[in-house]
Amino acid sequence: MPTAPTFVIVGASLAGARAAEALRAEGFDGRIVLVGEESERPYERPPLSKGVLLGNDEPSVAYVHPQEWYAEHAVELRLGVRAQRLDAGGHEVELADGDVLPYDKLLLTTGSSVRRLRVPGGDLDGVLYLRTMADSLRLKESFAAGARVVVVGAGWIGLEAAAAARTHGADVVVVEPHPTPLHAVLGPEMGNVFADLHRDHGVEFRFGQGVAEFRGAEGSVRAVVTEDGTELPADVVVVGIGIQPNTELAEAAGLAVDNGVLTDSSLQTSNPDVFAAGDVARWQSPLYGRQIRVEHWANAQDGGTAAGRSLLGGGGAYDAVPFFFTDQYDLGMEFGGDLGSGYDDVVVRGEAKAREFVAFWLRQGRVVAGMNVNVWDVQDDVQALIRSGRPVDARKLADGSTGLDSVYAG
């Protein structure tokens, strides 16, 4: 009698946990091993820069499943151990503790790691990053009232950390080389909405400036020196300058890698028995007709589920519209779409100044992305506009009394 197959998932992450869940939901009764370098069972990262960092939520809110779920679903957790070598031809993964796991199919959900700022003083105590649960708890401790916090990078992580630090009563300066926050992801028009939001909460920005060095005393950071020589006093520094996909294992195994592990639309890599999902995967998007890599929660959640089905040979194409959300102070926002190919107009429905609006990015008269700020239950309609690929009438789009299904041109 043939033995039941073994599926190994490397990366005990949101995507990895959702894939295991999908496998069991689809009736897979073989062995599932979920390998993770961190000592924690799979958890979601968004609370780490929001409720947990603010002190409003216990860290336990972040877990994807209760501990007992893994035994109940016969998902073997191998935590605190790195998968250090993949032999894709031999169908084996070698762990750092020397164990070798044979597999029939493998899923890579190794996610991404923070990009480090390599300047003098970068190793000083108090120069911190935010990726893991431990990072979040450490930061929360250092965000005391009156602490001087310098945030390097006005991306999502930097801005959420700035909001949390201000809410704790710390003084916050954000250093950013671009002229607005979120410059590359939203463009200047909507980046300014976030600049105003933070200024209104007492955050100071230093735009157009990179960091030249960190200065310290007795091993701890004391100041951030910007490229123009300004010295910003700092008790703690949060660096949020982006992430890079954890592709080492795949690359060393000879899989196709280019800013992510390359997959087809079913999340299958260049090796037919290896799949990839979440931050690490650069997948062929049917919607965009090119490979895209998405560094957001929903992509780990839905991509993980899709990969689980693909491991079983079903499920079809993974065809999500990239989606992101954030919460900063009293602003809640959802964003759908992709600005990677540029845009030529931004249309606003509602009051940008009052921070209650929907913004639409257009390219050649078609909606390529949309963001609802403190307006809810419209993201499905926004994504329907994006998917349609049809030209819209900008006046109707801006008019809140016109339904979003009635804004097409002509």
Ligand SMILES: Cc1cc2nc3c(=O)[nH]c(=O)nc-3n(C[C@H](O)[C@H](O)[C@H](O)COP(=O)(O)OP(=O)(O)OC[C@H]3O[C@@H](n4cnc5c(N)ncnc54)[C@H](O)[C@@H]3O)c2cc1C
């Ligand atoms: C603080 C923070 C806040 C965020 N907030 C939001 C938000 O508000 N909205 C949003 O849409 N997105 C948000 N994100 C992004 C979102 O959390 C990520 O896109 C998501 O975590 C990606 O999940 P993943 O499953 O791909 O992998 P990851 O979460 O990166 O996890 C990968 C795991 O694999 C492990 N691993 C890597 N290599 C190996 C190996 N060789 N062997 C064993 N284990 C390995 C890693 O240690 C890690 O535990 C946030 C991210 C952070 C850090």
